[in-house]
Amino acid sequence: MNQTCLKYLLSPWLKYIPKKNISNLNTDSRTINKGELFLAISGTKKDGRNFIFQAIKKKAAAILYETKIKEEHGICEYIYNIPIIKFLDLSKNISILASRFYHEPEKKLKIIGVTGTNGKTTVIQLINQLNHLLGQKTATMGTLGNGFHNHLYPTKNTTSSPIFIHSFLSKVYKKKTKLVTMEVSSHGLIQNRVKSIPFYIAIFTNLTQDHLDYHENMEKYASAKWLLFSKHKVQKIILNADDQYGQKWLKKLFNCYTVAVTIKNPTQKKYAKKWLNATHIKYYNNYVNIKFESSWGDSEISSCLIGDFNVTNLLLSLAALLEIGHNLSDIVTLCKNIQPINGRMQIFTKNNKPIFIVDYAHTPDALKKTLNAIKLHYKKYIWCIFGCGGEKDITKRSIMGAIAEKMSNQVIITNDNPRNEKERNIIKNILSGCKKKNKIFVIPNRKKAISYAYFKAKNNHIIFVAGKGHENKQIFHNRSIIYSDQQTILNLLEKHI
Known part of the structure; x- marks a missing residue:
C-alpha cells in the first residue's frame, strides 16, 4: 500500500499543511476507507462537496474541498480533527496530485x-x-x-x-x-x-x-x-x-x-x-x-x-x-x-452461409466508411443492421439512416443502447433520414433482427452488424442485460449448419 505525506503531496500549491499520511486518493465518498484523502470536487453529475460528512464518518485522513474563489485557496478548517482544506480548481489538478502520490x-x-x-x-x-x-x-x-x-x-x-x-x-x-x-x-x-x-x-x-x-x-x-x-x-x-x-x-x-x-x-x-x-x-x-x-x-x-x-x-x-x-x-x-481487432470489422463465416461482419461503427462517418469497405472488398448484396444509442447525439441519427439506406441493399433498424430514451423515438429519428421507409425493416430486438437477416439472406450475401462491436451488454433504462452481437452470430452459424 502507498503511504504519502500530505505535506509533500500539496507542497507545490500550499505552504502550511497538517502533518498527515495518506494511504490513497478517492473522489467517491461511498468507497472511502480509513486514512484516505477525499477529493471533494464539483463533478459533472454529482457534487462531491455534498458528501463531506459521509467521508468524515468513514474516517478519511483529510479532505480537499474544491473552490472557485482564489482568496479561499489554502484555508483549512477542522471537523472532528479531520482537516478540510480548500483547494482552487481542484478538479483540474487531480492528475498532478495523482502523479505525485504514485511517485x-x-x-x-x-x-x-x-x-x-x-x-x-x-x-x-x-x-x-x-x-x-x-x-x-x-x-x-x-x-x-x-x-x-x-x-x-x-x-x-x-x-x-x-x-x-x-x-x-x-x-x-x-x-x-x-x-x-x-x-x-x-x-x-x-x-x-x-x-x-x-x-x-x-x-x-x-x-x-x-x-x-x-x-x-x-x-x-x-x-x-x-x-x-x-x-x-x-x-x-x-x-x-x-x-x-x-x-x-x-x-x-x-x-x-x-x-x-x-x-x-x-x-x-x-x-x-x-x-x-x-x-x-x-x-x-x-x-x-x-x-x-x-x-x-x-x-x-x-x-x-x-x-x-x-x-x-x-x-x-x-x-x-x-x-x-x-x-x-x-x-x-x-x-x-496481425489478427483482427475484437469487434472491429470482424468477419464471421462458415461454408455456404452468409458472411457476417461486426463493427463498432456508431457514427455517420464510421458507418459510411465501413459500408464503403464492404462494397470495395466484396461487391455483394449487403444487409445493414444498426441502431443508435439513447441520450447521445440526436442529430446523427437521421444522417446514419440516410447512409444505411443509400449504401446497403437492405436495412434493419434495431436497438443499440436505448438507455432512458423511448426505443420508438430513437427509431423514428433514424427513419426520418430515410426516403423509402416501407423498404426498411424495424426489429427492435437485436437478437431477432440478426436472426431474421440470417434466415432471409442468401449464401453469397453480407450481413453487416454495426454499433456494438466487442460489447457484451445492452443498456435499457438504468439496467444492463447480457448481450453480444458476436455470440448471437456464432450461435446461428453453429446451430444451423
Whole structure:
C-alpha cells in the first residue's frame, strides 16, 4: 500500500499543511476507507462537496474541498480533527496530485496516446500486437479494456480517471513494462484526466461528427482534440494528413516533431519531420495489400484488416513503431501475422452461409466508411443492421439512416443502447433520414433482427452488424442485460449448419 505525506503531496500549491499520511486518493465518498484523502470536487453529475460528512464518518485522513474563489485557496478548517482544506480548481489538478502520490511513474515509461473520432482502438491494438510480436511487453488502456496485451480487464470509460491512470502506470512500471498505449478521448482531455502525462508519441486518427450532446458543435469538439497537441507534453506527433483537421494541424505544428501519414500531396512533406504514404493499395475479399514509401524506406505489407480506414490505421501504427525504434523490415515481416481487432470489422463465416461482419461503427462517418469497405472488398448484396444509442447525439441519427439506406441493399433498424430514451423515438429519428421507409425493416430486438437477416439472406450475401462491436451488454433504462452481437452470430452459424 502507498503511504504519502500530505505535506509533500500539496507542497507545490500550499505552504502550511497538517502533518498527515495518506494511504490513497478517492473522489467517491461511498468507497472511502480509513486514512484516505477525499477529493471533494464539483463533478459533472454529482457534487462531491455534498458528501463531506459521509467521508468524515468513514474516517478519511483529510479532505480537499474544491473552490472557485482564489482568496479561499489554502484555508483549512477542522471537523472532528479531520482537516478540510480548500483547494482552487481542484478538479483540474487531480492528475498532478495523482502523479505525485504514485511517485511520477509516467516519467519512467514511454507512453503513446491516440485520439480521434474513429480508429483509436484499432491503432493501439495494432501497436500492441506488433510490439508483442517483436518481443516487447506492452500495457494498454482503452475501450477494449485495461491491462497487458491479451490480458485485458473491462473498463467503463475510454479514458479512465486520473487517479486510476496513475495507479495503473505505477503497477505496470513495477512489472518492468516500458511501453504503454492509451486511448485519449475528448472527454478525457476536457476533464484534465491526462493533464500530467508526458506523451512520447501522440497520434491523431481523424475527426468527424460524434459526442455533440457533450461538446455542442464540431468547433468545440475539434478544440477538445486539439488540446492533446497544443497544451500537453508531447515529444512526437503522428498525424493522419488525409483528414481535413490533420492537414490543418500539420501546418500549425510546423515547429514540432511531426510525422505525416497518408499525405494528400508531396507539398505536405515540407511541414513534417518525417512522412509515410501508401503508393498502391490492392483490395481482396479478406485482406489488403499496401505498397508504401516513407522516410524510413519503401516496402510492402499485407493484412487481414479490410477497408481504406484500416490502411490508415495500419500506417499510423507502423509510424509509431518506427518512432520507438523498431526496424522497418522486422515490422513488415510480422504484419502478415496481425489478427483482427475484437469487434472491429470482424468477419464471421462458415461454408455456404452468409458472411457476417461486426463493427463498432456508431457514427455517420464510421458507418459510411465501413459500408464503403464492404462494397470495395466484396461487391455483394449487403444487409445493414444498426441502431443508435439513447441520450447521445440526436442529430446523427437521421444522417446514419440516410447512409444505411443509400449504401446497403437492405436495412434493419434495431436497438443499440436505448438507455432512458423511448426505443420508438430513437427509431423514428433514424427513419426520418430515410426516403423509402416501407423498404426498411424495424426489429427492435437485436437478437431477432440478426436472426431474421440470417434466415432471409442468401449464401453469397453480407450481413453487416454495426454499433456494438466487442460489447457484451445492452443498456435499457438504468439496467444492463447480457448481450453480444458476436455470440448471437456464432450461435446461428453453429446451430444451423
